[in-house]
Amino acid sequence: MSEAPNQSSLLLDMKNISIEGFSDERWHPIINNVDLTLHRGEVLGLIGESGAGKSTLGKAAMGYTQPGCRFTGGDVLFDGLELSRMNVRDLRSIWGTRISYVAQSAAASFNPAHRLLDQTIRASKRLGERSEQVLKNDAIDLFRRLNLPEPETIGNRYPHQVSGGQLQRVMTAMAMSPRPDLIIFDEPTTALDVTTQVEVLSSIRDLVAQFNTAAIYITHDLAVVAQMADRIKVLRFGEEVEQAETRTMLSAPEEDYTKSLWSVRSLEKPEQAGDDVLLSIANIDAAYGSSKVLHDVSINLPRGRTVAVVGESGSGKSTTARVITGLLPQLSGSVTFEGEQLPPKLRDRSKDQLRRIQMIYQMADTAMNPRQTVGDIIGRPLEFYLGLRGRDQERRVIELLEMIELDASFYDRLPDELSGGQKQRICIARALAAKPDIIICDEVTSALDQIVQEGILNLLQRLQDEFGIAYLFITHDIATVRAISDEIVVMWQGKVVEQGMKNEILSPPHPDYSELLLSSVPEMDPDWLDTLLAQRAAEGSKTIKAQD
Amino acid sequence: MLRLVEVIGKRLLLGFVTLFIVSLLIFSAISLLPGDFAQAVLGQSATEETLAAFRSGLGLDKPLFSRYFDWITGVMRGDFGSSFSGRNSSGFDLSRPVLEIMAPKLRNTVFLALVTAAVAVPLALVLGLLTALFRNSIFDRGANGLTLTTISAPEFFLAYILIIAFGGFLPTIANVKPDMGVLERLRLISLPTITLTLVIVAHMMRMTRAAIINLLASPYIEMARLSGASQTEIIFRHALPNAWAPIATVIAFNLAYLVVGVVVVEVVFTYEGIGKLMVDSVGSRDIPVVQACALIFAATYILLNLLADLVGILTNPRLLHPR
Structure with missing residues (x-):
């Protein structure tokens, strides 16, 4: 997507980043000694499961940590400026103008009280370089490049008046409006339907390439990152697992963890017809x-x-x-x-x-x-439907726990003490x-x-x-x-x-x-999006109609 | 726009229906009050005939329903009837129309309420925003502690404390006269105003603070922060416009209280307001005045809540600009 980066174009250099978060009365490590470099015009994909620290690392590239989190080590060098120790007042002159952020849920990330166009140009307006009218025209141009319907007037609407996919594109326009050096995309298409996602992905990719903007693209979806990134970095438990050029990473991942991520998608079972x-x-x-x-x-x-x-x-x-x-x-x-x-x-x-x-x-x-x-949750249907009480009920609950590959030690636990997967297993046991x-x-x-x-x-x-x-x-x-x-x-x-x-x-x-x-x-094929778009273009606009 | 008019019209209509139901409640509740007005006025020595004549003169011998009907149709014409007091057994009718008795007192109450609101509402909003802005600072804790203390103390207690503290140079009796100028009135009601302000500021301030802080956790605030907005910009431009609905509800509630709930303060400062009038009228069994006061209180509540709803609608783009 962009030519091979060279050392002179280094834009972001994060070294030995460590971040802690405060919960349960103490500080826990969230990111441990992670390095990250990014060149001008390069797109880096950050992937990992939830809790891997992708989002935290992405925001750290802006010198930002969420309330309750703090940098405990490392440097964030952005174009020669050290961001992790910079005071907030100085950071504000960089946020939204030189580095911008695109959030996961556009619907929740737009202020419901303001019109889209005003929100799109707000950060650029703060720069004071271009007049409001110039900025508005530029925003409309961006809307057009992002294939938004009615680019001239869509900016006059309020966030609730447009669809999720459209909002996500408006947010990309907002990030692009001040022509930043770097954009952090934090799971921008996760909340969208696949049919909408294709449009948003191709819009984002084109725009980033047109303006030679560097980007960090955070996602848990491997197939998506394969389309977007020049280079992929895999995170787990706040540490780097491995990093490689996209094609290398997809064809020959080195670490077992990465391979296991790759293999999930190939799960398949033979179909069986049923006549009863x-x-x-x-x-x-x-x-x-x-x-x-x-x-x-x-x-x-x-x-x-x-x-x-x-x-x-x-x-x-x-x-x-x-x-x-x-x-x-x-x-x-x-x-x-x-x-x-x-x-x-x-x-x-x-x-x-x-x-x-x-x-x-x-x-x-x-x-x-x-x-x-857990005992009460699973015990309830046993009592209600089958009339099991006391000892019998307890025995059956433990049997059920074993069926879902957990054990008796879960009996007295509360849902809060369980992981997402364990919670879903308890729900299965209840059913x-x-x-x-x-x-x-x-x-x-x-x-x-x-x-x-x-x-x-x-x-x-x-x-x-x-x-x-x-x-x-x-x-x-x-x-x-x-x-x-x-x-x-x-x-x-x-x-x-x-x-x-x-x-x-x-x-x-x-x-x-x-x-x-x-x-x-x-x-997973990195050429999938190109191929698909070429195919659809060749077939004409007939299938595109069904979007939005 | 048309939708907005429709919504307001609907709310107004509902308000009238509520008011009608309230009038029924007031009337039946008052008719259940123990004691006989004729007996109370004429004294134990009155004969059966004079009592009966007195009752029929006031229409008290008619059935409940027709009395309600007479009353409510009068009210709809703007006639609240005449006061019971001023009548006596001698046959001279010195009674005055309820409106004439109420008007000056209502004017006093509204004056005190408006002055207090003009002080308390901006004060509460500013304090609420500042405490949200400097959350958990010494200022925040101080302001919260202080306002909680004043709201927890009984009104009369606050009033007497203020009288002791400021009685030396501020008037402690708010005996306003109809012919007084505005400045003179303001000077007289300074202590009642301060008392009431202390009573209502905490509620509004804490709601403002809570509403703003609640919004500060939303993703769009983080988004605003990450696009370089300053803290003041975040509070005023990003959070406040979305916080008006709950704040307006609490303000309306407190303004209503200023009209209907200030009798204790009126008594302490001997201020001739409508709360005091109502309590006095209950004492003297002056039923038409009591009913009129109750109806006005109900209308105040309904109207102010309607206004709060309107603020909620006007500041919510989802309702103002439907898809």
């Missing part, structure tokens, strides 16, 4: 208030198999789950379970009907009562406790790191093999679909677009929407 239909929903229409969200949705779930429901946010995946569980009674259509029609409303269903369909949620954190111990026939998994791995995801997916598969539980697996992640599903249902705007066996759906030809969705899933 356990749950069948037919011609479901459903609405929230007056806005209709499901149109004529029909899905079959065979016994002991996994049906993945894929689609972007707002496609009706979770609503379908709510209809099946009775949380949202349908307007019309039927939910049939083992040949017997289920009452639409939750309270009309029998305890046994409730028991046999369980659910696991995306946010294990919020799906558990933080004041209850399992009811001895269900079906578990609906709503984005259960989306909030987890890749390696933890692999563990959860393997666990779910093992439980299916042992107990013959059927899964309705809602996800937007195609890698997860490959790893777990037998059949796939593609949803778009509340309708089922396509439905069939996994290999059949994943291999061409696809209907238009499936094609757009599947082709937008980033691949």
Whole structure:
């Protein structure tokens, strides 16, 4: 993407950086002796799992630590200036103008009270080099380069009036407005749907290349970083694992940890057809208030198999789950379970009907009562559905804990004391406790790191093999679909677009929407984005229509 | 814009409905008060006939519903009826219209409330912003401690302390007369104003501080900081515009208190306000005055809350500029 960097163009030189954070009444190390160099016009990808210190290191490049954190060692040399010991007043003259920052959630990072254009040019205005009108025209030009719709007027809107993908692009324009030397991109596309992500990625990449801006690109998504970065640095537990040119890193990672990150994406299971239909929903229409969200949705779930429901946010995946569980009674259509029609409303269903369909949620954190111990959480469905109490209950809870590869020592723990993956395992045990026939998994791995995801997916598969539980697996992640599903249902705007066996759906030809969705899933090949954009350009604008 | 008018219209309408329900409550509550007005005025020696004549003169012998109907239709025409006091058994009717009795007292109360608000609201906002800006500093702790102390002390206690401290050079009796000039009035109500300010500042200040500090944790504030905004800019330009709704609610609450809840302060400083009038009227069973006062109090609450809601809407771009 840029020519080979040479020593004279060194822009950022971070040496032996150590950062501590204060929690539980003491200081913990977050970053340990990490070096980082960056040349003008170069893009460095920082990857690692959550808690690896990527974000902290990225912000440290600005001389910034979050409240409750501090530098304990090292130098941050930015173009000859030492930032880590500079006072805040002097740093302010660099922040937002010479180094700018693009945050993960654009929706939360724009001030809801101000118009987009004003926010876009605010930092540049502080520089005082160009007049407000010049800056506004420049911002509009940037909006245009970033392929934003109605570049002339979109700046007059408020943040809540544009979509997430558009906001993320406006934030890139905001970062670019003062023509900084360096931009820190902190997971800028993580919150976006894959179809939107492609657009944002290519916009960011073009703009950075056009202005020869150096960038640190932070992400946990390997395929994304492969498209964006010249060089990749892998972090774990606040330390550097390894660093290499992108192509070298992808083709020949040296460290075991890096290899394990790479391997998760290749998880795959052979599909199995199922002919014994356990749950069948037919011609479901459903609405929230007056806005209709499901149109004529029909899905079959065979016994002991996994049906993945894929689609972007707002496609009706979770609503379908709510209809099946009775949380949202349908307007019309039927939910049939083992040949017997289920009452639409939750309270009309029998305890046994409730028991046999369980659910696991995306946010294990919020799906558990933080004041209850693991024993209480798993014990509750045992008592409610199966009438187990006292000793019997305790014994069964421990059995369940062992099934999910934890042990009796977790019995008295509170959710706060568990890691993200462990919490999700407890939620699985809670669902399992009811001895269900079906578990609906709503984005259960989306909030987890890749390696933890692999563990959860393997666990779910093992439980299916042992107990013959059927899964309705809602996800937007195609890698997860490959790893777990037998059949796939593609949803778009509340309708089922396509439905069939996994290999059949994943291999061409696809209907238009499936094609757009599947082709937008980033691949590890560093040329993937170029190839895709070239392909789409050749095919004309027909598929681009469905964005935003 | 049209939407805004619609929203305001809807709220106003709801306000009227609330006021109507409140009027029902007031009327039935007052009719449940023990004691007989005729007996109270005429004394134990009055004969049955004079009592009956007295009652029918005031319409007290009519059924409850028709009395309510007479009252509420009068109120809608702006006529709150005439006071019970001033009537006596001799047949001379010296009673005055309720409005005429209330007007000067209401004017006094509103004057005191406005002066106090003019002092207390800016003071609370400034203190709230400063304590948010210098969070956990000595200034922050001092301001919080001091205001908490003043809000925790009973009003009359504060008032007497102030009288002892400043009685030497500030008037301790706020006996304003209708013909007094504004400056003279201001001098007379200086101590009541200070007392009330001390009572209400803590609440508003702490809400301002909390609302701002709450917002300082949001991602867009970190974003502003990382684009080089100074601390003052962050508080005034980035946090404050998003904090008005909760602050306005608390201000409205305290302003309402200034109108309806200041009777103790009025009594201590013998200030002729509407709170004192209401308490006196309850004592003398002057029901029309009590009802009128209660209705005005209710209307004050409803109106001020409506204003707070409006501030909330006008400062929320999501409501002001729908998608």
